[in-house]
Amino acid sequence: MISKTLVVNGMTKTLLVNPEDSLADVLRGQLLLTSVKVGCGTGQCGACNVIIDGKLVRTCTLKMKRVQDNAAVITLEGIGTPEHLHPLQMAWMYHGGAQCGFCTPGF
Ligand code: FES
Structure with missing residues (x-):
């Protein structure tokens, strides 16, 4: 296990992680x-x-071993709010770009 400090959606988080885990697994899990x-x-x-x-x-x-300490990570949760959507989120709604929605957060 290694310690990683990340700035996730503007908040500093210090985590104990397996260096072989993916960042996706850490962000989700x-x-x-x-x-x-x-x-x-x-x-x-x-x-x-x-x-x-x-x-x-x-x-x-x-892999987490390749993520730099103090990296600034922005996920969909850090973009816009339900009351004040990001312009990109407004454009997706306007143009119906979501499709099934599974991969929408990545786009
Ligand atoms: S899940 Fe990462 S690129 Fe497909």
């Missing part, structure tokens, strides 16, 4: 951020996408 979906689990579909330090990252293939 330890932080209960279930918008992060694991579809293919091989880095192909993008359902597990989050933003790390301003860059889009597929979390299903990113």
Whole structure:
């Protein structure tokens, strides 16, 4: 086990993690951020996408040992609020882009 400090949706979290676990598993299992979906689990579909330090990252293939300490992670839970949706969320609603919804958080 290793200690990792992440800034997740603006909140600092210090976690004890298995270095071989994926960031997707940690976000879902330890932080209960279930918008992060694991579809293919091989880095192909993008359902597990989050933003790390301003860059889009597929979390299903990113091992915790490779995640930098103090990385700023943004998941869907950190974008907009039910009362004040992000412009991208408004556009998805307007254009009906959700489809079945499983991979929508990643997009
Ligand atoms: S679950 Fe498909 S890219 Fe990560």
